[in-house]
Amino acid sequence: MPHARSVSVAVFVGVGSRHEGAAEAGLSHMVEHLAFKGTRGYPEPGALSEAIEACGGTVNASTDRELTVYSARVPRSRADRAFEVVSELVLHPLLRPADLVAEKPVVVDEIRAYVDSPSDHVFALFDELLFGDHPLGREIAGTPRTVRQTSHGSVERHWRRWYAPEHLVLAVAGAIDHATVRKGARAWFSPNGLDHPAVRGPVRVDPPAATPPGAVRVGFRRLTQGNLCLGMPGVARTHADRWALDLLTAVLGDGMSSRLFIELRERRSLAYDIGTFSTSYADCGTVGIHAGFDPPQASAVITGALEQLERVVQDPIPAAEIDRAKAYTRGRIELRMEESSAVAAWLGTGESLLPRILSVDEVVERLEAVTADDLLRVARRYLRPNLARIVLLGPFRGRRKVEALLAA
Numbered sequence: 001m002p003h004a005r006s007v008s009v010a011v012f013v014g015v016g017s018r019h020e021g022a023a024e025a026g027l028s029h030m031v032e033h034l035a036f037k038g039t040r041g042y043p044e045p046g047a048l049s050e051a052i053e054a055c056g057g058t059v060n061a062s063t064d065r066e067l068t069v070y071s072a073r074v075p076r077s078r079a080d081r082a083f084e085v086v087s088e089l090v091l092h093p094l095l096r097p098a099d100l101v102a103e104k105p106v107v108v109d110e111i112r113a114y115v116d117s118p119s120d121h122v123f124a125l126f127d128e129l130l131f132g133d134h135p136l137g138r139e140i141a142g143t144p145r146t147v148r149q150t151s152h153g154s155v156e157r158h159w160r161r162w163y164a165p166e167h168l169v170l171a172v173a174g175a176i177d178h179a180t181v182r183k184g185a186r187a188w189f190s191p192n193g194l195d196h197p198a199v200r201g202p203v204r205v206d207p208p209a210a211t212p213p214g215a216v217r218v219g220f221r222r223l224t225q226g227n228l229c230l231g232m233p234g235v236a237r238t239h240a241d242r243w244a245l246d247l248l249t250a251v252l253g254d255g256m257s258s259r260l261f262i263e264l265r266e267r268r269s270l271a272y273d274i275g276t277f278s279t280s281y282a283d284c285g286t287v288g289i290h291a292g293f294d295p296p297q298a299s300a301v302i303t304g305a306l307e308q309l310e311r312v313v314q315d316p317i318p319a320a321e322i323d324r325a326k327a328y329t330r331g332r333i334e335l336r337m338e339e340s341s342a343v344a345a346w347l348g349t350g351e352s353l354l355p356r357i358l359s360v361d362e363v364v365e366r367l368e369a370v371t372a373d374d375l376l377r378v379a380r381r382y383l384r385p386n387l388a389r390i391v392l393l394g395p396f397r398g399r400r401k402v403e404a405l406l407a408a
Contacts, residue, residue, distance in 0.1 A: 026142020
């Protein structure tokens with residue numbers, strides 16, 4: 001990106017919460033936290049962040065279902081600092097026992113903060129309803145109990161198992177060329193560059209079995225707003241129907257001109273926050289509708305959402321609406337690619353999780369190839385109202401009314 005003024009460096013580690021057993025829940029997330037407590041080159045807490053912020057940069061990390069990512073973004077003149085900091089986090093964390101003891105209450109507070117945010121927590125409840133005891137149905141950070149029970153030995157074993165070259169992808173974007181990237185990373189895996197030998201072994205994950213259609217969960221909370229997830233199984237990230245399903249979610253609920261927003265918010269004033277969601281994993285996915293609303297409107301919101309699903313199942317989407325959805329989706333991708341951090345994320349995610357990295361043009365081409373017949377076929381396969389599962393969170397009691405709405 002020759003005109004960029006930044007460089008983004010990211011390392012994608014091929015491990016996430018779905019690779020953990022029940023007793024290990026939250027382990028990937030804990031390792032990510034502990035890396036920031038001290039590394040070989042920056043042993044004091046805060047020293048590493050201070051080093052990156054002293055040059056105007058930022059450093060961050062995140063744990064997801066199938067990846068853990070460490071990244072830094074710096075002015076283009078300080079790419080060397082980004083390489084140094086990210087390599088320290090991934091390859092040289094100290095993982096001290098005292099740091100584990102100190103960090104456990106912090107992670108527990110993070111979990112509680114997430115639970116205290118109903119618009120976020122409702123998605124976790126939906127995953128739990130859909131996937132049950134499977135790792136995809138658990139909180140990424142684990143539970144307060146599993147966090148408190150995490151042992152130092154399990155942390156070290158997890159890092160040694162997964163933080164080895166065979167599971168790492170380095171992705172760099174911005175005002176930097178490939179030769180400089182290779183030079184910056186050359187010392188990472190020299191004889192003295194890695195603190196532990198690779199522990200090799202196959203990466204195995206068990207596919208989930210989704211709960212049957214019509215499942216309902218109502219979580220009672222004394223809230224002034226109701227929160228809804230109405231969804232069903234989606235598709236794996238490499239599935240041929242992914243592109244049509246992406247466009248369907250755009251038509252239904254992505255943006256202020258989408259059907260859900262226009263009908264349920266603008267015309268009927270039933271909800272402030274409403275839209276679609278979708279996720280794709282190696283072997284499965286989710287798709288559905290989320291909403292935040294005044295609790296007395298719960299039945300009307302659920303009915304309205306089901307009506308919009310029925311529309312895309314019964315009636316072909318008009319050509320003009322398809323064109324708008326394609327332009328909207330294409331534009332969102334193209335605008336995002338102006339940021340070096342987004343380009344690094346695109347490259348790293350593609351290399352880690354896909355058979356090969358797709359270019360933006362390839363993705364646009366696949367979206368443009370979707371027809372009205374494709375959308376109708378995919379809607380009838382994945383978005384039929386009788387496939388829905390529902391999670392309702394707020395001042396609600398009992399499931400009968402919700403079950404009746406699904407059965408209507």
